[in-house]
Amino acid sequence: ASPGDPSVFRQTSPPLMNVVLVGDVNTGKTSFCRGGDSYVPTVGVDFALMGETRVWDTSGQERFRSVGRGYYHLARVILIFYACGQEETQKSVKGWRAEASLHSDARIIVVGCKCDQGKEGEADIFISNTTGEGVEELKAMLPRRGLEMELRPAQRHCCYR
Numbered sequence: 419a420s421p422g423d424p425s426v427f428r429q430t431s432p433p434l435m436n437v438v439l440v441g442d443v444n445t446g447k448t449s450f451c452r453g454g455d456s457y458v459p460t461v462g463v464d465f466a467l468m469g470e471t472r473v474w475d476t477s478g479q480e481r482f483r484s485v486g487r488g489y490y491h492l493a494r495v496i497l498i499f500y501a502c503g504q505e506e507t508q509k510s511v512k513g514w515r516a517e518a519s520l521h522s523d524a525r526i527i528v529v530g531c532k533c534d535q536g537k538e539g540e541a542d543i544f545i546s547n548t549t550g551e552g553v554e555e556l557k558a559m560l561p562r563r564g565l566e567m568e569l570r571p572a573q574r575h576c577c578y579r
Contacts, residue, residue: 434472436492437560438524440514441499442507446531449547450499450556451475471560490521495560500539501532508539529556 439447451466451473466473474489490496498514500507511528518526530541533551537544543559545552 434467434470435494435561436472436474436489437495437497438474438476438489438493438522439497439499440476440518441497441529442501442504442510445499445501445504445507446529446545446547447475447497447499450497450529450531450545450553453547468557468560471557490518490524493522493524496522496524496526497529497556498526499529499531500541502530502538502544503532503535511539527556527559 439451441447466475474492476489496518498511498518500511515526515528518524527542528540530537530539530544532546532548533544534546534549543552543556545556547553
């Protein structure tokens with residue numbers, strides 16, 4: 419193809435699938451996204467690539483919550499994080515689920531993080547960024563769950579999906 423040929427702009431690899439991480443502050447979202455157990459608070463939204471998955475890490479801080487809402491429409495999967503052993507974050511899951519359902523038709527997965535401190539609450543999967551328990555299983559689950567979702571007709575050709 420010559421430089422003037424529009425076919426050079428065609429995407430040859432599969433499009434990235436978008437996953438959005440939500441949940442209260444200090445529930446393990448950023449540690450999962452960055453691969454480790456160090457605590458670095460997210461300001462607004464950050465992202466990472468995991469293979470063919472783009473992961474949007476939203477801030478759990480109330481003042482940045484509206485920024486994260488803008489990313490729900492991109493998502494094929496929304497991960498709602500809570501921290502095992504922190505009852506307040508477990509109670510917040512219901513509100514995060516309602517908000518995610520309001521702004522997106524994405525598949526929702528509830529993640530009980532910090533399970534090395536005990537597996538508490540109702541989660542679809544328990545992980546520990548400290549020990550690595552469940553982390554690779556969750557990463558492997560993302561493409562499968564995202565592909566299970568049927569896109570609405572208007573979304574089938576959207577460049578963001």
